[in-house]
Amino acid sequence: MSFEENKTFEELAQAPWTIPHESKLLCEIKVNGETFKQSAIVLGSTSPSAPCFGLFAGVHGLEKIGTHCALAFLSSLKEQLKWDKNLQERFKTFRLISIPIINPTGIANLTRSNHNGVDLMRNSPVEAEEKPHWLAGGQKYSSKLPWFRGHEVEKEVSSVVEFVREYAYNSKVFLSLDLHSGFGLKDRVWCPYAKSRKTFPYYPEFKELEQKFSESFPYHIYQFEKQSDSYLTHGDLWDYLLDNFPSGQVYLPLTLEMGSWLWIKKNPWQIFNRAGIFNPMMPHRYARIMRRHQPFFDFLLRYIQSKAS
């Protein structure tokens, strides 16, 4: 886990691709004379209404494994696109957008929050409709405490919102997956909401996706559920993007929460390492996690393509 994530992504995003692609600098953050960048890649169809799959990671800087999985998927796609004409053809019908490092200062400093101590998954202007956990649900007391919501929308959050509005808000179907780790023993695929136990508008489409996946891969490892079955929070970025998504189209904001407690159970010593609570530390387990989710990402890509007319 010891490579420079930002450099790896920039090289990947800027290198020549065999399909239309765009590499975008979304925002720059200057801290103590050092500059940190949040960047994105856009691949495939430039038609505004084309179905779109968004792969996001690195909201919480400590949870590096999500960023590594996203980078591995993009890198593998790039290699396959060099020789797979069928895959090149498929990308004409849909678009893939990705920001693997949403919180560049958090990734660089190995912190959950950004350089201002703000938890970017508690920072959107969304209030929970039911009472969340008093601290973990997001708090406005102090940046010294975890889950700090901040007092205004952080630059990294507004740039993601702007980017998604530009590249996905006109898509007839938008499916996003945000990668996290650090909760529970199982790998969970969450649908909204984080702000309430209410059923979100595209729940039938979520169930359809789950059914297709489960019938195609009956021995899969994931538990599909509502995020609110686990906990409620204020300020969830995907709740915000969902609530503002144009009606008449479909948006499925999914979160993959990798069950890192299993890695700790198998290797308890890693709890003494700050990154160890959120990432697999043993090389064989790291390799296993890097392989583990690629088929699911690939399924989502094919699922979104199936929505193209």
Ligand SMILES: [Zn+2]
């Ligand atoms: Zn997280």
